Amino acid sequence: MNMNRRAFLKATGTGLMASAFPISLVKLAFGGQDPSQDFTFGYISDAHIQQIKGTQFVRNWDMGLIRAVQEANLLTPRPDFFMFGGDLAQLGKKEELDHGLEIMSNLRGKVRYVIGEHDYYLDLGKYWQDKISPLYYSFDHKGVHFVVLNSILTYDKWTHETWPSPMDRMLAMARLDNPKGSPFMVGDQQIAWLKKDLAKINQDTPVVVFSHSPIQKIFKPWNFWTQDAEKVQALLKPFEKATVIYGHVHQVQYNQIGNITFHAVMATAWPWPYPETYSQLTSCLPKITVPMNRADPFFERDATGWQFVDMKSGKPAVHYQLPDNPNRTVIFDTVTGKPKDVKYQDYNRRIPPQTHF
């Protein structure tokens, strides 16, 4: 399909609409016991809309979100809903959130929001709650229980007693490699809420948790990490089909811990290096992850993207939509009980751009 897409692009040179065109040809192989209950949802994340001044915003990041929205609008059959995975803004400013919402308003379909640290640490989520979404909540859709967490909280002392101004706090958290940063956490209050929320759900009900940070521990210095991840994992343990989908990392990641499957989503703004490429420290990228291709900086949308998620078995299959790269699909392999890339999982099928150093 990708060769066709490239050939089509070359032949027409019509850009964005042409590049998204083949998505409308995707037919999802629904095959559950009750096909009428099968559905997909779209997932767009990490737009990092950044104000320069006044009505000027960083063109590159704007274009990422605009492109994702336009491509997602061509998806057929239509997803039942969309998720936005957090970091709509770069520095949590009203102007950035408003501009991001304006772009998102072109998306056809219902959108629900997960908050990221870039949306939160200026006003601690006030504007977000007023205009966009609660910080954490749950909902049910066609037999699946969905939970949205605010996983980017941290120690009260860091949040309330460390910084001379809200913008200093925001800038400190916005710097990914900040040695004065602080680890993300869900916090006991929200964990108590989650316990109560899940108590009323049957254990054979598929549960999907959306968070901004990984609810697993990969690399603390960049907050590819949630400090109290184990507490959330423990609450998900009784469920036969539990999945966590997270943003923040701007890259393909997937993992399996016990019964819980993890998938990361792409950013529309820019890619981040895999932590193992920082040669001074060790990190724990899940071994089963086949990395995305190394980014080509000369094509500014490379190694960014968005995804749609097929829920036919109650275990999500994530379809990564990757500009200028072959699209990727990571399904849940019922034989091994782990997620796998349908094309590249076998080590012998990997390609040179998937080697990061």
Next chain:
Amino acid sequence: MGKNKCLLSACLAGLLGLGFLVFSLSSQADDFTENDLKRWNQEFMSVVMKGEKLFHSADLGTNKVSCDQCHPNAANTHPETYPKFQQQLGRVITLSDMVNWCIQNPLEGEPLPLDDARMTALLSYITFERRGVSLAPGKH
């Protein structure tokens, strides 16, 4: 004859003296102390720190984007692989060329002169964050 002999002796003595002078000068240059090492390292690290600050600032471009937004801890800059063939440009380039490419494109700024102290600082920070990694010029 006797005069000539005298002249030769004087010349030899002169050469010998010069030799001693050169020897003593060079041994002075080689003879550095722990304090020297400390000071030289401090000089280097102060430039690394300047580079670290620049790398995380909005001062290099015009759109408030900073290098670390894509390169936390200068990761994915691969300084050990330069000079290398940059296939998108069709020629072999140095790390400075690539730094300027980033300043001009994602940061929408003006390229730095190659002898600009800011360029030296950026290269110092980028390579310091990659210390210990073997040189691999040309690697992709």
